[in-house]
Amino acid sequence: MTDIFIESGRSLVDGEFTETSLRTSGRDIGALDAEQGRATLHVNASGLLVLPGIVDLHGDAFERQMMPRPGVGFPIDVALVDSDRQAIANGITTVFHGTTWSWEPGLRRADNARKLLDTIEAMRPQLAADTRFHLRHETHNLEAEVEITQWLTEGRIDLFAFNDHSNVKPTKRGQLADRAGLSAEAFNQLLDKVVARRPDVPASIARLAAAARAANIRMLSHDDNSPTMRREFRALGAVIAEFPVNEETARDAVAAGDFIVFGAPNVVRGGSHTGWTRASDMIAKGLCSVLASDYYYPAQLLAAFRLAADGILPLARAWDLISAAPARAAGLEDRGVLATGRRADIIIIDDKVPLRPRVVAVIAAGRLVHLTDASRLVHSPAPRKTVATA
Template sequence: MQSQIYTNYRLLLPHEEILGTIAVREGIIVDIQPGVVSQGQNGDGNYLLPGLIELHTDNLEKCISPRPKARFPLELAAVNHDRDLISAGITTVCDAIAIGDVTPKDDSLRIHHYAAMIDTIVQGQAAGRFSTDHLLHLRCELGYEHLYDVIEPYSEHPLLALLSLMDHTPGQRQFVNINKYKSYYTSRHGVPEAKMDEFIAMRLDNQRQHALANRQALVKLSQAKNISLASHDDATVDHVRDAIAEGVVLAEFPTTLDAAKEAHNHGLLVLMGAPNVILGGSHSGNVSAMELMKLDLVDIISSDYVPRSLLQSVFIISQEANQPLYEVIKYITLNPAKAINLDRQIGSLSIGKKADFITVHDDGVVPRILEVYKQGDRVA
């Protein structure tokens, strides 16, 4: 089979940037060389870099329910979600499906519709309906009474890549500041101000009754089934030390400098949000992602709730942290691949890996994705 040739591109390789040529055969990268050749697709000096890898995005929820009382059909929402991702250059995603809501709503996606959401992703992936490769990231709200009973049946699912341990109880982790907690849940989740004290008391009671037992059971399950485990919103050194003892490999969104230092220094992969980078800080008032980047305490960037923020963030990091672009793209390619044990297949422009890559034009203002390829075939 004849090779596909891509030449005159700025190739962002694992350890350098070169103006060169890449060859693909049967969906696999078979050669990478410096210099420009006379055949193949001419990139006119634009960037060519690995497809982006996303470990934590709840964009599917947004596509299902773009407004609090609106519900789009699941199949349509999943396809729209997939198009959001692939157009943002994300070629592999761990869809974050939250189990256990923070509010006891009768129509809660996170309590009543999680199974249908998972089934829609699994069926769409099997049917070839998606352009991005979809995996599952089950987000476990520890105060939810029935959490373990929901998670355990999925523990050997072939698409399950990650479990994360979440605790959104007011007064700690992401919401140390109670006033910010109240503001967030009245505006985002529609909790009436008059009911807020009752709501907080309910959340505290749920944590006291269920969080510890759920955490212990899920840690044991992850170890028995060899599932990558993440902590979430660690705020203190003790939070991180607990996570290390539990076998956590990924620290999602540490909220303080001390927690990020402790996690990074003990070998956990530290994940921060691209919106935090772009906006210059956390919407919850927590530690700045860019501050942590400049201290070399971050390993992975996630788009979180804005898929198109992922690529933009690394261009900002490269400029503000004065790091070469070929180094900072590892935060959205190779490092997340390592976190879910896929780095032998994807995550870098390397001979023998899948030809998942994107081409990008940078005009110095906003980097613009030109094309997206999956195993050598253009998909966007």
């Protein structure tokens, strides 16, 4: 690892953009408003933005690398490497892979969740982004409770979410049957069995939440549809609300100081693909604290610039939604801002073309892992050692 000197960029420091230089020291930021010092790698950031790396709490776009078409699977290690390249190229330096362990067969079956966790743990040192495991537990998947409790106790889960997709609309059943590799009739029969378990679900949720609290693992609830539902999960320790489906629920979350996550694709596209809450409206009302990539890795970067261009938030505040705030929500106090002693996760952006920011360079934990403009890079000779003479 070599120290890196980033010169003359418009850096986001303490909520404002200021032209300054900074230097890394190992895995961390060594100094702001710095001189080159011992750095042997020099990046000319003149005219560019220098920003803290993006933190993605909820992304499942990697599933498309695992199964690009229904029933067409590829090895998990290949999928993770490709997903890592995509995340880094879009400025994501910390990525939580949202892995659903469902009652469904197919892509979201038990074996895939187990293999994905094992593969992430084995491959972490090889991946450029800090890659973490966000388990999305389908609450009606009661058979998984014992094993998930063990994972929580062992600290193998980085974020733990409660999901319930048992209320499947008739219009979506064909799509889910294809993903599960079942006929429509077989999927409907399976769904009937799953729904019949509903009386046993609350007790299972309570036991799993207790295990997560004991292991100090952050919890999320998904698609909260009422203030009552949000309060129930908050009482269990789940203080991150993912995609609340209405404003009333989001207001209850804000009043209690919960983190609220919406999908960045919703901002970029101008609305939800499901027809639910419009994220940019929620942001304008102060009812969103985190934007996640959801199903599309470029979305966080694009959303921040979209919010600024639309006058909803200045870019510095929009950036907080994809960097500092998700880091706080996940309990990662070492990243999300440019400050001395923080982890050196840094991205350099060319913002000349409106709404089309271009990632020029990415530094992850002090390593230059992505560069699209070699003319910006200068290799400097290492400082000479002084030899004492008698």
